Amino acid sequence: MSEIAASEPPKRRSIKPLGRLAPYLMRYRGMVIAALFFLALAAVTTLILPLAVRRMIDHGFASSDSVFINKYFAMMIVLAIIMAAASALRYYYVITIGERIVSDIRREVFANVSRLSPAFFDINQSGEIVSRLTADATQIKSAVGASASVALRNTIMCIGAIIMMVYTSPRLSVLVLVAIPIIVFPLIAFGRSVRRRSRLAQDKLAAASAFAGESIGASRIVQAFNGEKAADARYGAAVEEAFEAARVATRSRAVLTGVAITMVFSSIVGVLWYGAQGVLSGTLTPGTLGQFLIYSVVAGSSLGQLSEVWGELMQAGGAAERLSELLAEVSAVRSPEKPKSLPMPARGEVWFENVQFSYPSRPNRSALKGLSFAVEAGETVAIVGPSGAGKSTIFSLILRFYDPISGKLCLDGMDIREVALEDLRARMAIVPQEVTIFSGSIHDNIAFGNPSASRDAVVNAARAAQAAEFIDRLEAGYDTQVGERGITLSGGQRQRIAIARAILKDAPVLLLDEATSALDAESETLVQKALDGLMQDRTTIVIAHRLATVLKADRILVVDDGQVVEQGTHQSLIQQGGLYAKLARLQFHSTIEDDFAPAK
Numbered sequence: 088m089s090e091i092a093a094s095e096p097p098k099r100r101s102i103k104p105l106g107r108l109a110p111y112l113m114r115y116r117g118m119v120i121a122a123l124f125f126l127a128l129a130a131v132t133t134l135i136l137p138l139a140v141r142r143m144i145d146h147g148f149a150s151s152d153s154v155f156i157n158k159y160f161a162m163m164i165v166l167a168i169i170m171a172a173a174s175a176l177r178y179y180y181v182i183t184i185g186e187r188i189v190s191d192i193r194r195e196v197f198a199n200v201s202r203l204s205p206a207f208f209d210i211n212q213s214g215e216i217v218s219r220l221t222a223d224a225t226q227i228k229s230a231v232g233a234s235a236s237v238a239l240r241n242t243i244m245c246i247g248a249i250i251m252m253v254y255t256s257p258r259l260s261v262l263v264l265v266a267i268p269i270i271v272f273p274l275i276a277f278g279r280s281v282r283r284r285s286r287l288a289q290d291k292l293a294a295a296s297a298f299a300g301e302s303i304g305a306s307r308i309v310q311a312f313n314g315e316k317a318a319d320a321r322y323g324a325a326v327e328e329a330f331e332a333a334r335v336a337t338r339s340r341a342v343l344t345g346v347a348i349t350m351v352f353s354s355i356v357g358v359l360w361y362g363a364q365g366v367l368s369g370t371l372t373p374g375t376l377g378q379f380l381i382y383s384v385v386a387g388s389s390l391g392q393l394s395e396v397w398g399e400l401m402q403a404g405g406a407a408e409r410l411s412e413l414l415a416e417v418s419a420v421r422s423p424e425k426p427k428s429l430p431m432p433a434r435g436e437v438w439f440e441n442v443q444f445s446y447p448s449r450p451n452r453s454a455l456k457g458l459s460f461a462v463e464a465g466e467t468v469a470i471v472g473p474s475g476a477g478k479s480t481i482f483s484l485i486l487r488f489y490d491p492i493s494g495k496l497c498l499d500g501m502d503i504r505e506v507a508l509e510d511l512r513a514r515m516a517i518v519p520q521e522v523t524i525f526s527g528s529i530h531d532n533i534a535f536g537n538p539s540a541s542r543d544a545v546v547n548a549a550r551a552a553q554a555a556e557f558i559d560r561l562e563a564g565y566d567t568q569v570g571e572r573g574i575t576l577s578g579g580q581r582q583r584i585a586i587a588r589a590i591l592k593d594a595p596v597l598l599l600d601e602a603t604s605a606l607d608a609e610s611e612t613l614v615q616k617a618l619d620g621l622m623q624d625r626t627t628i629v630i631a632h633r634l635a636t637v638l639k640a641d642r643i644l645v646v647d648d649g650q651v652v653e654q655g656t657h658q659s660l661i662q663q664g665g666l667y668a669k670l671a672r673l674q675f676h677s678t679i680e681d682d683f684a685p686a687k
């Protein structure tokens with residue numbers, strides 16, 4: 088697992104990484120061949136047109152032969168139609184190939200990233216990854232879909248036009264071929280600096296957009312703190328900066344355009360003048376001069392367009408490199424090559440044997456220091472401990488989000504590293520403290536625990552989770568859309584949806600991270616009732632924050648600094664007067680002090 092280089096551009100920009108797209112292109116060989124064929128056809132017909140123009144000027148006008156002129160006009164129309172049809176088909180194939188392979192890349196990158204272990208997300212920002220899926224993929228699409236074909240077409244046209252120029256008039260060609268680099272290279276160099284300025288403008292705009300996204304996403308908190316004016320000012324300043332950068336870039340581009348037009352036209356006039364001398368002295372026909380001029384304009388403009396798209400292709404190279412990094416990323420936690428099957432029927436025994444663990448992002452700090460405990464089938468164990476003791480880490484290891492550095496974890500007697508991740512996680516249901524609700528319907532959110540569940544099963548789970556009543560009162564019942572992150576539901580409702588999800592999953596091991604945020608008394612009672620139903624007849628490990636929960640647990644494990652320091656029942660631990668007694672006094676308030684004060 089590595090840290091993907093943030094949005095910084097690769098040190099030496101090159102189009103080489105675009106080669107990584109080759110396997111994708113190979114999947115659509117037929118379309119690629121069709122695109123290349125029509126590309127070549129369009130270029131060749133464009134190159135033939137000036138020939139026809141010359142013949143017409145020299146023979147048609149000169150001899151005033153109307154039959155000849157008619158024939159040539161008809162031929163030019165046919166050529167134009169072929170060119171138009173070839174261009175249209177090239178456009179269709181090229182753009183479709185671009186769209187097709189970018190859809191493939193997006194799907195594959197998403198599939199790979201969504202299977203990476205949390206260790207990856209500890210050091211990489213999810214926003215950055217999403218932007219790669221959108222911005223980088225879009226850049227590749229435009230490169231494959233447009234820039235590559237423009238580059239290819241212009242390369243063919245440029246080479247073809249130069250050959251035709253030499254064929255038409257070798258003498259004039261020498262003149263032009265000397266002039267083209269003198270004109271074009273300074274323009275390309277100047278163009279580069281213009282592009283640098285445009286990129287700066289884009290970066291400034293990206294920064295402004297990032298701020299807008301954050302601020303709009305947090306509109307409630309911004310308004311609650313009367314922060315609108317400050318946000319306006321910050322966004323306004325960012326947008327102004329982006330405008331200023333864009334203005335500077337536009338000014339350079341305007342100068343570039345002016346200089347380019349002057350140089351190109353001056354040289355055309357120069358060549359025309361020189362050619363006119365040839366026509367006057369009879370060494371050149373007017374048609375040849377016309378034909379030559381058209382070819383030199385084609386060669387010059389192809390070269391200009393090539394320099395334009397070259398930059399885009401290099402940017403796409405960077406994008407392809409970044410996306411292929413994401414595709415190549417291998418999860419730190421994987422299923423074994425030959426997974427063993429977990430015993431059937433499931434019992435739900437969980438063992439930790441001398442587990443040492445530190446987070447990959449903080450390798451020097453141990454989160455678990457030789458942790459050992461066993462949870463029997465059907466037992467309810469409460470984990471209690473101060474903040475940062477390692478309680479959530481225990482859950483992360485049971486779900487195998489991370490592997491321990493030493494020691495082992497077993498489910499039903501098997502080392503969890505020996506079984507397929509999917510099988511392991513199929514035997515766990517988790518109700519986290521911070522419930523995740525996806526945008527979609529209530530039904531979809533509950534059925535997330537078991538996507539193939541019928542509506543009846545979903546309704547039964549909701550009933551058991553004390554959620555059916557509020558769902559029935561909603562306008563569209565189970566089909567009600569809950570909005571982004573379930574924003575239309577209350578905290579207690581969200582928790583009951585999460586409990587229904589776990590009930591529907593019906594897994595032998597339940598991991599429950601009790602919510603610390605206070606619910607109102609009615610909600611709390613409902614959530615508690617829902618949990619009681621869920622905990623029945625299965626192994627439950629609960630990170631406990633409530634007195635009711637610890638009182639109900641068969642056993643309490645007291646965790647401190649990555650180790651189990653005490654265990655027993657509530658009564659026995661209070662009697663001991665150790666860490667638990669202290670925590671209980673702080674956490675469960677005066678009720679404990681009055682009722683369960685340690686024996687003096």
Ligand SMILES: Nc1ncnc2c1ncn2[C@@H]1O[C@H](COP(=O)(O)OP(=O)(O)OP(=O)(O)O)[C@@H](O)[C@H]1O
Binds near residue numbers: 472478
């Ligand atoms: N993703 C992570 N990367 C690095 N360190 C982490 C990560 N998650 C937790 N830690 C660290 O590991 C230690 C144990 O954290 P853990 O979240 O397990 O504690 P906890 O007992 O659940 O605390 P709380 O009750 O406050 O949720 C802490 O020092 C914490 O800072």
